[in-house]
Amino acid sequence: MKRILSFIIIPLLFFKNSFALIEVDITRGNLDPLPIAVSPLHVDVKSENLNDVKIKKLGENISELIEKNFKSTGLFNPLKKEAFVQKPDIAHLKPRFEDWRLIKAQALVTGKVLVKGGKLKAEFRLWDLTAAQEMTALAFTTTPSNWRRVAHIISDKIYERLTGEEGYFDTRIIYVSETGPKNQRVKKLAIMDQDGANTKYLTLGNELVLTPRFNPTNQMVTYLSYFRNLPRVYLLDIETGNQEVVGNFPGMTFAPRFSPDGKKIIMSFAKDGNSDIYTMDLDTRIVERITDHSSIDTSPSYSPDGKYICFNSDRSGLQQIYVMRSDGSNLKRISFGKGIYGTPVWSPRGDLIAFTKVRKGKFYIGVMRADGTGERLLTENFYQEAPSWSPNGRVLVFYRETKSGPKGEGFTAKLWSIDITGYNERKMKTETDASDPSWSSLLSK
Amino acid sequence: MTKSIFYSIFFHIVVILLTALSLPFMARHPIDLPPIVSVDFIQISDKTNIPYAPKARKIIEDVKKEEKRVVSEQAPPAAKAKEKPDRIPLPNEKKEEKELVKKKQNPEEIKPQIRQSSEFEKKELVDTNQIAALIDKAKEEEAIKKDKSNKLTQSSVKNSFATGLSLSEEDALKAQIFGCWSVPLGLPFNENLLVRIKLELKKDGTILKSEILDHERMNRPGQKFYKILAESALRAVRLCQPLKVPPTGYEKWKNIQLNFDPTEMLQG
Incomplete structure (x- = not known):
């Protein structure tokens, strides 16, 4: 009897069929900006007053700047402060996560500033609200007048922690400031923070200046200026204001750019209507010829590892982009589309080359892979050119001129930025009209 | 006595027979979905390219011949080559392009003469x-x-057939998580960044336990990107809860594994 029962009951016990684990592949996500709450930084009550900086407002100002930075990326959506429930000081110690989740925030930034002994001490924390834990925290000390850089550095750290790539907020942009009517433009070298603040003019505007480029340490700038009506490449030390002509070339030199190690300048040298690419070692002053061809070779730009150079040349008839080794060997044409390609610039990440393309009277800013595949045109307009990469290789800055009337009226030139996805096109704030931008690397690195 | 033993044996046999017959029906087989039939959409053009039947071909050829004859009798020769005005750029267009190039002040951009x-x-x-x-x-x-x-x-493919969720159930769950997952766009597209998360769910779809399967990799040096991706995946799952799970078959989906692969998104 027991046997019979066991025959019936035991299979019933083991009946629960064991199912294999279900696996679901998630290959897509949303591209909506991440909702983030930036709580005003709490100003410590022990803070001393300073004449030139409003201490009470400091925390608020820093948080506003962080918000502005985030908004400009198109990747974050800073939430409105009116909805915040918790006070900044308490939030910085231990946020009530459920309160912040209520306003649909996914990340929270809190912080504290203290001004003591003429020094500004700032600290911040980034919280993951869904996991209810701290993601990163940092504190640093600087002079109080540097508070804008503090905000930019905090923005960079948070950006890096959330997106996985370096930020680009603590950077500067050098450009050519333009004033006056179109036929009598005054062009000066100008430098500003990436958000348009702290503009400074580096030249007086007596001579025409073009194509300024930073060196890797952001201390030096190489640019083109006219000397006795001949365009020449110059070198300018931003700190000291010293400037000098690069090399002793008999003809005109133009389109200068630093090598990634900052030891060389690569540029074009034109003689008798033919231009080739040359480098000059800044220490030894030795000049080396890289291309030797009867065509016009110009706009050279190094790959970030310094092993390759991209440039444009008309050796195939129309102006196209070419890549070669840094010694001039192994030359290859990489652009094969219809139209004219120019101003190639290698991305700091090394994967892409940005360019200007002209086709059927329209100007395009685009990117392609270093082997010439995957060409994508990001933006199209009546006149725009000279792309320059943000230090993380995510954003391009370029300049765009608006159409002017027959007498030159209504003419403006402005700096614009665009994400390499082709989204988030934005006009940058500049004091005057601007052209030929060049983005610095991260200052705090 | 013998009578009662007889009854007992009889009824036991009946019970055993009944269970033996009914048990297989109680076993829960995985839902047997019909195999997927791939359907190709083909545009049907106005003209068919099926060859005419020989008889029909003859008739059509005859008709064509007759038509030709009629045309040649009435119409003037139609052999004039077509003009292609769109091939030749308008003078205005050419002018505009030249002007644009001239406008550039940058000597880099001086338009070179076209050489052979x-x-x-x-x-x-x-x-x-x-x-x-x-x-x-x-x-x-x-x-x-x-x-x-x-x-x-x-x-x-293995999932939808061998394990529990039907295709529509899996799609509903996927679509829900797609909406919650903010992919960190700065990640490199050419690295192996697959994050596998194992979840234990309650009946209402809320999460009882979540576990990143390759958890040690998160804290390894040089795995910054993996860590950021894993965190974003965890955020997505937590944000999404309660997950859209089927109303029945809890045992099937009580434990579920989500594989987050951003490659497709990052390649853009």
Whole structure:
């Protein structure tokens, strides 16, 4: 009897069929900006007053700047402060996560500033609200007048922690400031923070200046200026204001750019209507010829590892982009589309080359892979050119001129930025009209 | 006595028979879905390319001949070559393009005279072998990528048939998580960044326990990107809860594994 029962009951016990684990592949996500709450930084009550900086407002100002930075990326959506429930000081110690989740925030930034002994001490924390834990925290000390850089550095750290790539907020942009009517433009070298603040003019505007480029340490700038009506490449030390002509070339030199190690300048040298690419070692002053061809070779730009150079040349008839080794060997044409390609610039990440393309009277800013595949045109307009990469290789800055009337009226030139996805096109704030931008690397690195 | 033993044996046999017959029906088989039939959408054009039957062909040819004859009798020769006005750029257009190029003040952009390329240059252009140095790397990357995506599709096919969720149930869950997952766009697209999360769910779809399967990798040096991706995946799952799970079959989906693969998104 027991046997019979066991025959019936035991299979019933083991009946629960064991199912294999279900696996679901998630290959897509949303591209909506991440909702983030930036709580005003709490100003410590022990803070001393300073004449030139409003201490009470400091925390608020820093948080506003962080918000502005985030908004400009198109990747974050800073939430409105009116909805915040918790006070900044308490939030910085231990946020009530459920309160912040209520306003649909996914990340929270809190912080504290203290001004003591003429020094500004700032600290911040980034919280993951869904996991209810701290993601990163940092504190640093600087002079109080540097508070804008503090905000930019905090923005960079948070950006890096959330997106996985370096930020680009603590950077500067050098450009050519333009004033006056179109036929009598005054062009000066100008430098500003990436958000348009702290503009400074580096030249007086007596001579025409073009194509300024930073060196890797952001201390030096190489640019083109006219000397006795001949365009020449110059070198300018931003700190000291010293400037000098690069090399002793008999003809005109133009389109200068630093090598990634900052030891060389690569540029074009034109003689008798033919231009080739040359480098000059800044220490030894030795000049080396890289291309030797009867065509016009110009706009050279190094790959970030310094092993390759991209440039444009008309050796195939129309102006196209070419890549070669840094010694001039192994030359290859990489652009094969219809139209004219120019101003190639290698991305700091090394994967892409940005360019200007002209086709059927329209100007395009685009990117392609270093082997010439995957060409994508990001933006199209009546006149725009000279792309320059943000230090993380995510954003391009370029300049765009608006159409002017027959007498030159209504003419403006402005700096614009665009994400390499082709989204988030934005006009940058500049004091005057601007052209030929060049983005610095991260200052705090 | 013997009578009662007889009854007992009889009823036991009946009970055993009943259970033996009914038990197989109680077993829960995985839902047997009909195999997927792939359907190709074909545009039907106005003209068919099916060959005419011989008889019909003859008739049609006859009719065509007759038509031709009629045309040649009435119409003037129609052999005039068509003009292609769109091929020749309008003078205005040309002018505009020239003006635009002139406008550039940058000497980099001085428009060079168009030269004929020499034989040597042409040779260079055609010889694509030497690009290999640059392209090879890209090719390798692509191969790895392809390999990975193949693996993924295989696993998803396996899912829908062998395990519990039906295709529509799986799609509903996927669509829900797609909406919650903010992909960190700065991640490199050519690295293996697959994050596998194992979840234990309650009946209402809320999460009882979540576990990143390759958890140690998060804290390894040089795995910054993996950590950021894993965190974003965890955020997505937590944000999404309660997950959209089927109303029945709790045992089937009580434990579920989500494979977050951003490759497709990052390649853009």
